[in-house]
Amino acid sequence: MGLLDGKIAVITGGAQGIGLAIAHRFHSEGARIVLGDLDLDATRAAAGSLSADSLAIRCDVTRSADVEALIAGAVDAFGSIDIMINNAGITRDATMRKMTEADFDQVIAVHLKGCWNGTRFAAARMREQESGSIVNMSSISAKVGFFGQTNYSAAKAGIVGLTKAAAKEVASAGVRVNAIQPGLIRTAMTEAMPKDIWDQKLAEVPMRRAGEPDEVASVALFLASDLSSYVTGTVTEVTGGRYM
Numbered sequence: 001m002g003l004l005d006g007k008i009a010v011i012t013g014g015a016q017g018i019g020l021a022i023a024h025r026f027h028s029e030g031a032r033i034v035l036g037d038l039d040l041d042a043t044r045a046a047a048g049s050l051s052a053d054s055l056a057i058r059c060d061v062t063r064s065a066d067v068e069a070l071i072a073g074a075v076d077a078f079g080s081i082d083i084m085i086n087n088a089g090i091t092r093d094a095t096m097r098k099m100t101e102a103d104f105d106q107v108i109a110v111h112l113k114g115c116w117n118g119t120r121f122a123a124a125r126m127r128e129q130e131s132g133s134i135v136n137m138s139s140i141s142a143k144v145g146f147f148g149q150t151n152y153s154a155a156k157a158g159i160v161g162l163t164k165a166a167a168k169e170v171a172s173a174g175v176r177v178n179a180i181q182p183g184l185i186r187t188a189m190t191e192a193m194p195k196d197i198w199d200q201k202l203a204e205v206p207m208r209r210a211g212e213p214d215e216v217a218s219v220a221l222f223l224a225s226d227l228s229s230y231v232t233g234t235v236t237e238v239t240g241g242r243y244m
Contacts, residue, residue: 001030002028002029002030002031003029003030003221003225003226003227004026004029004030004031004082004083004221004224004225005029005030005031006030007026007030007031007032007082007083007224008031008032008034008074008078008079008080008081008082008083009023009026009031009032009033009034009082009083009084009085009224010034010036010070010071010074010081010083010084010085010118010122011023011026011033011034011035011036011085011087012036012037012059012061012067012070012085012086012087012088012114012118013036013037013061013087013088013089013137014033014035014036014037014043014046014085014087015035015037015039015042015043015045015046016037016042016046016187016188017187017188017189017213018087018137018182018185018187018213018216018217019035019037019085019087019088020035020046020049020213021212021213021214021216021217022085022087022213022216022217022220022221023035023046023050023054024049024050024214024217025214025217025218025220025221026083026217026220026221026224027050027051027054029221029225031082031083032051032053032054032078033047033050033051033054033055034054034055034056034057034070034073034074034077034078034081035047035054035055035056035057036057036058036059036061036066036067036070036088037056037058037059037088038058038059038060039058040056040057040058043056043057043058044056055073055074055077055078057069057070057073059088061086061088061110061113061114061115061117061118062109062110062113062114062117063117064117064121067114067117067118067121068117068121071084071118071121071122071125075125080125080129081122081125081126081132082126082131082132082133083132083133083134083135083224084118084119084122084126084132084133084134084135085135085137085220085224086114086115086118086119086134086135086136086137086159087137088110088111088114089110089111089114089137090106090107090110090111091107091149091152091189092104092106092107092151092152093148093149093152094148095147095148096150099150099151103151104150104151107151107152107155108151108154108155108158110155111152111155111156111158111159112155112158112159112162115136115137115159115162116162118134118136119134119136119162119163119166119177120166122134123166123169123170123175123177126170126173126174126175127170127173127175130173130174130175131174131175132174132175132176133175133176133177133178133223133224133225133228134166134175134176134177134178135177135178135179135180135220135223135224136159136162136163136177136178136179136180137159137179137180137182138156138157138159138160138163138179138180138181138235139152139153139156139181139182140181140182140183140237140239140242140243141153141156142156142157142159142160142181143157143181143237143243144243156181159179160179160181160235163177163178163179163233163235164233167232167233168233171232171233176223176228176229176231176232177232177233178223178228178231178232178233178234178235178236179234179235179236180216180219180220180223180235180236180238181235181236181237181238181239182211182216182238182239183205183211183237183238183239183240183242183243184201184202184204184205184210184211184239184240184242185210185211185212185213185215185216185238186210186211186212186213187213190210204242204243205239205240205241205242206240206241206242206244207240207241208240209240210240211238211239211240215238216238219236219238223236
């Protein structure tokens with residue numbers, strides 16, 4: 001028996017990276033998976049790598065109608081939504097002197113508004129069944145703030161506040177809301193960094209290595225499953241000890 005047998009999990013930004021790693025881990029534990037992402041072809045390919053009954057839906061998390069349709073699609077296909085992973089994200093790094101207003105607005109919209117959309121629509125369904133787990137992807141950038149990331153750090157810090165406030169609102173209905181703060185995780189996005197920046201970040205990690213997407217997925221599995229049945233409103237760092 002898997003930890004998520006019979007559960008339905010919706011994952012935004014699920015076509016690659018951490019989102020796809022979470023999808024594979026959840027599927028291996030018995031969950032049926034619904035992936036939402038902007039690139040429908042890539043999302044279908046990701047869903048196909050899981051199982052024939054995994055569902056791929058195009059979703060722009062900044063559009064409330066898209067997120068509502070994503071969750072409705074999961075319920076229509078499988079009968080419920082038990083787990084919501086708000087993982088979709090982008091970066092538009094620049095110093096404040098060079099960052100455009102559009103780059104600031106877009107990062108806030110994708111991360112913070114997208115997370116709010118996913119949390120509120122999932123919670124509405126979960127209230128009806130009096131159970132469910134929502135996991136929001138923040139970042140260690142929310143804790144310390146990084147040079148050139150006023151947009152990203154602000155959005156990820158906002159997710160922490162959103163998570164705690166939402167957790168208080170829905171706890172009595174049996175719905176849990178928690179957040180994860182990954183640190184330096186080896187993904188296509190981080191591996192595109194210039195080597196000197198990568199080495200500088202790596203030197204800040206006491207464990208002296210980058211994390212792997214599956215190591216974030218393991219924490220998401222804990223928070224999504226009944227192993228964390230008395231855990232809500234928390235923020236878990238997955239950083240190898242960086243900035244502890």
